[in-house]
Amino acid sequence: xPFCGIHFNLLTRIxxxxxxxxxxxxxxxxxxxxxxxxxxxxxxxxxxxxxxxEFVGNWPGVTVEKKEADLKRKYSVxxxxxxxxxxxxxxxxxxxxxxxxxxxxxxxxxxxxVIINIVDGANVSRSLFFTTQLIELGIPVVVxxxxxxxxxxxxxxIDAQALSKELGCEVIPxxxxxxxxxxxxxxxxxxxxxxxxxxKALKFENQNTEKEDLGRQKLVDxxxxxxxxxxxxxxxxxxxxxxxxxxxxxxxxxxxFFLIMWGVYTFSIDGLGxxxxxxxxxxxxxxxxxxxxxxxxxxIGVNPLLQALIVDxxxxxxxxxxxxxxxxxxxxxxxxxxxxxxxxxxxxxxMDRFFKKIGLSGKSIIPMIVGSGCAIPGVMxxxxxxxxxxxxxTTILTPFIPCGAKLPIIALFAAVFFPTSTWVAPSMYIIAxxxxxxxxxxxxxxxxxxxxxxxxxxxxxxxxPSLKHAIIQMFDKAKGFIRxxxxxxxxxxxxxxxxxxxxxxxxxxxxxxLSILASLGSFIAPILIPLGFLGWxxxxxxxxxxxxxxxxxxxxxxxxxxxxxxxxxxxGGALTGFFTPVTAFSFLVFNLFTPxxxxxxxxxxSEMGSKKWLFRALGxxxxxxxxxxxxxxxxxxxxxxxxxxxGFVPAMIILIVMTMYLIYAIKKADAKRNxxxxxxxxx
Amino acid sequence: xxxSKAKMGETFKVKEVTGKEKIVKFLFTLGCYAGEEVxxxxxxxxxxxxxxxxxxxxxxxxxxxxxxLDA
Amino acid sequence: xxxxxxxxxxxxxxxxxxxNARHDMKNNKCGSCSGNCSVKxxxxxxxx
Numbered sequence: 001x002p003f004c005g006i007h008f009n010l011l012t013r014i015x016x017x018x019x020x021x022x023x024x025x026x027x028x029x030x031x032x033x034x035x036x037x038x039x040x041x042x043x044x045x046x047x048x049x050x051x052x053x054e055f056v057g058n059w060p061g062v063t064v065e066k067k068e069a070d071l072k073r074k075y076s077v078x079x080x081x082x083x084x085x086x087x088x089x090x091x092x093x094x095x096x097x098x099x100x101x102x103x104x105x106x107x108x109x110x111x112x113x114v115i116i117n118i119v120d121g122a123n124v125s126r127s128l129f130f131t132t133q134l135i136e137l138g139i140p141v142v143v144x145x146x147x148x149x150x151x152x153x154x155x156x157x158i159d160a161q162a163l164s165k166e167l168g169c170e171v172i173p174x175x176x177x178x179x180x181x182x183x184x185x186x187x188x189x190x191x192x193x194x195x196x197x198x199x200k201a202l203k204f205e206n207q208n209t210e211k212e213d214l215g216r217q218k219l220v221d222x223x224x225x226x227x228x229x230x231x232x233x234x235x236x237x238x239x240x241x242x243x244x245x246x247x248x249x250x251x252x253x254x255x256x257f258f259l260i261m262w263g264v265y266t267f268s269i270d271g272l273g274x275x276x277x278x279x280x281x282x283x284x285x286x287x288x289x290x291x292x293x294x295x296x297x298x299x300i301g302v303n304p305l306l307q308a309l310i311v312d313x314x315x316x317x318x319x320x321x322x323x324x325x326x327x328x329x330x331x332x333x334x335x336x337x338x339x340x341x342x343x344x345x346x347x348x349x350x351m352d353r354f355f356k357k358i359g360l361s362g363k364s365i366i367p368m369i370v371g372s373g374c375a376i377p378g379v380m381x382x383x384x385x386x387x388x389x390x391x392x393x394t395t396i397l398t399p400f401i402p403c404g405a406k407l408p409i410i411a412l413f414a415a416v417f418f419p420t421s422t423w424v425a426p427s428m429y430i431i432a433x434x435x436x437x438x439x440x441x442x443x444x445x446x447x448x449x450x451x452x453x454x455x456x457x458x459x460x461x462x463x464x465p466s467l468k469h470a471i472i473q474m475f476d477k478a479k480g481f482i483r484x485x486x487x488x489x490x491x492x493x494x495x496x497x498x499x500x501x502x503x504x505x506x507x508x509x510x511x512x513x514l515s516i517l518a519s520l521g522s523f524i525a526p527i528l529i530p531l532g533f534l535g536w537x538x539x540x541x542x543x544x545x546x547x548x549x550x551x552x553x554x555x556x557x558x559x560x561x562x563x564x565x566x567x568x569x570x571x572g573g574a575l576t577g578f579f580t581p582v583t584a585f586s587f588l589v590f591n592l593f594t595p596x597x598x599x600x601x602x603x604x605x606s607e608m609g610s611k612k613w614l615f616r617a618l619g620x621x622x623x624x625x626x627x628x629x630x631x632x633x634x635x636x637x638x639x640x641x642x643x644x645x646x647g648f649v650p651a652m653i654i655l656i657v658m659t660m661y662l663i664y665a666i667k668k669a670d671a672k673r674n675x676x677x678x679x680x681x682x683x
Numbered sequence: 684x685x686x687s688k689a690k691m692g693e694t695f696k697v698k699e700v701t702g703k704e705k706i707v708k709f710l711f712t713l714g715c716y717a718g719e720e721v722x723x724x725x726x727x728x729x730x731x732x733x734x735x736x737x738x739x740x741x742x743x744x745x746x747x748x749x750x751x752l753d754a
Numbered sequence: 755x756x757x758x759x760x761x762x763x764x765x766x767x768x769x770x771x772x773x774n775a776r777h778d779m780k781n782n783k784c785g786s787c788s789g790n791c792s793v794k795x796x797x798x799x800x801x802x
Contacts (some may be wrong), residue, residue, distance in 0.1 A: 013710070048738040092708075122738075123736065125736050125737065126735075126736050127716055152780070181711075187733055201732055217711075217716065241724055244727060244732065248727040248730075248732075248741075249727065250727065250728045250729065297756075300756030301755070302757045302760045303757040306757055306761055349727060349728055349730050349732075349741040352729065352741075352743060353730075354726065354729065361743070454743065454745050454746050455742065455746065456746055457741045457745035458741075459732065483774075487772075487774040488771075490768075491768070512691075662721075
């Protein structure tokens with residue numbers, strides 16, 4: 001499978017040209033852009049008027065790129081087709097963050113008919129700064145005065161009519177979360193487009209001089225004075241502040257965070273999610289489905305090879321993965337609640353102190369938490385980090401957190417080798433955090449770069465997370481998971497089954513070790529010997545993991561279906577032939593820390609900015625995984641069983657070589673750093 | 684006096700914002716510039732929670748040192 | 755006979771899966787994610 005990343009730039013260019021062509025050919029489809037401050041409710045509005053289920057998270061950087069969709073039929077005024085584009089949040093047109101750059105480039109570069117400027121009713125004066133800039137673009141602007149429910153709840157008063165007069169554009173109060181005011185908004189937008197009025201810019205003092213921004217702010221203050229009456233001072237201590245005192249407390253903050261994360265993962269993996277998954281795996285895909293399929297196929301008198309392909313290959317492999325669906329659904333439900341309430345920004349505040357020690361800022365925690373769902377948006381979330389070096393480092397470390405696709409592997413191995421202990425799954429996350437800390441420290445030593453991180457993050461008010469949104473997310477993920485299982489995983493499994501049933505001469509083989517898969521696996525297998533992993537089967541499983549991490553489970557299911565009748569995940573099942581508990585744990589760690597699936601690698605490629613860095617990243621990740629697995633196997637076996645594991649000697653040699661190289665690399669970096677400092681001093 | 688030395692719970696007027704131009708401009712768009720009011724809400728986990736124009740922000744020591752207050 | 759029918763059906767299913775897999779991989783950075791994971795929202799590479 002080709003690296004998606006390598007073809008990415010070319011593909012994007014092709015896609016953009018196709019879009020442009022479509023637009024030209026498609027005639028005058030009205031295009032509306034949604035622009036406004038971060039957290040003002042743009043994406044909520046977008047979802048409401050397009051029917052999409054884009055993710056809404058109460059932290060900055062949720063939307064990192066523009067998203068397009070068509071207006072829902074129920075909102076269209078005369079049945080025409082209207083295209084809505086959701087842009088990342090921006091505080092101004094002159095960009096500081098990369099999201100603001102996307103907004104600016106888009107509005108200036110594309111053909112937009114009307115701009116809907118979403119103004120956060122809870123912070124109008126800050127929002128208006130951007131508004132005055134948007135008005136200057138010459139494109140008609142309609143202001144959606146959003147979060148009107150909060151305005152009312154607080155007792156503030158905003159005179160929409162007066163505001164409209166001051167700004168010279170229409171102002172419609174809206175509440176996107178309850179879909180209030182949206183039809184008026186769209187009606188007004190269409191009206192404005194049809195009237196073909198040109199948007200007049202506002203005049204203020206010091207325009208086009210250095211002090212322009214100051215003049216702009218003064219204008220905004222004047223407008224606010226005329227239109228807004230606040231019921232309380234913004235600097236009063238709010239409920240959110242009180243909660244923050246506990247949640248972001250110097251000493252309590254971290255334990256609270258770990259507690260919450262532990263709760264989420266345990267509930268998903270060992271609790272409800274695990275319980276349901278257990279049923280799926282043991283009963284549904286363990287007995288009911290295969291038995292029914294076998295019975296049915298036998299009755300029709302299907303060729304036994306085809307039967308095996310269908311039941312052991314397709315159903316067996318896919319079933320092994322789909323069995324974990326409940327687990328993943330529960331996890332995503334919890335994560336959505338967590339992200340929606342606004343807690344994430346506080347986590348960044350708490351973690352900032354620790355992340356500074358490895359040269360990052362608290363912002364880097366967000367991609368990692370997102371990455372616990374899927375590493376791909378996690379890596380993409382690094383776009384909120386302005387400093388390139390910090391961004392790269394975060395990109396390298398983010399895939400260390402077990403993603404949703406790795407959950408089946410964790411759950412499977414925990415069930416087979418450690419059925420009575422509940423610490424195995426959480427330990428993976430703890431190890432991940434430890435490795436992020438250690439890996440971060442190591443990266444800091446190995447690569448020479450300046451790190452002066454400046455941390456500023458908006459803390460939105462807490463809100464009750466939307467259950468409806470969480471449920472939608474959960475089912476969305478379920479849909480995606482099933483789709484992934486029935487496409488890429490199904491295809492892979494069929495190939496795997498074929499590769500383990502046939503030899504290179506395309507003859508069916510009774511002995512698996514003579515098959516195509518076995519020879520492919522044996523090719524890689526020697527590398528795994530120092531890790532204590534014997535057998536082409538393990539190599540094959542690891543390899544397929546790069547296409548999709550779930551494949552590790554699926555591949556085992558397919559390969560071992562031949563060996564045993566029992567379901568894969570029974571405690572002490574077929575896998576125990578390949579691992580001791582120590583090497584099983586080690587295998588788990590290995591698959592978790594080596595580079596992620598190709599799709600995630602593609603995402604890394606987009607964010608790293610250069611191939612050199614991509615390969616450094618992959619090299620680093622692979623080394624960490626390899627090193628960890630090696631140590632766990634060799635030293636674990638020594639400690640727990642009092643004897644040396646397989647591949648002890650080569651393992652020690654590799655260990656020594658790796659350590660020597662590491663010391664050498666650090667010394668080289670130190671020398672470079674000293675040289676730079678000397679240059680700096682003399683300059 | 685820089686923000687990092689300011690008293691908790693008090694409101695101050697900003698005298699000037701020092702530091703790299705990009706950051707000064709960014710703070711500006713949030714409403715943090717000479718003449719505007721800023722309230723120090725609290726200090727949590729090494730970061731200062733400030734209120735600028737109706738919104739709360741968390742800023743670290745480094746950034747807090749670049750904001751000079753009238754006092 | 756049974757083999758033939760089942761075989762054809764299975765081939766059809768496989769073809770569908772294969773085509774969809776390639777479609778997913780080509781159409782967005784998400785690659786194998788088919789743009790339907792909950793991340794499709796954060797992924798933002800999924801074009802409607």
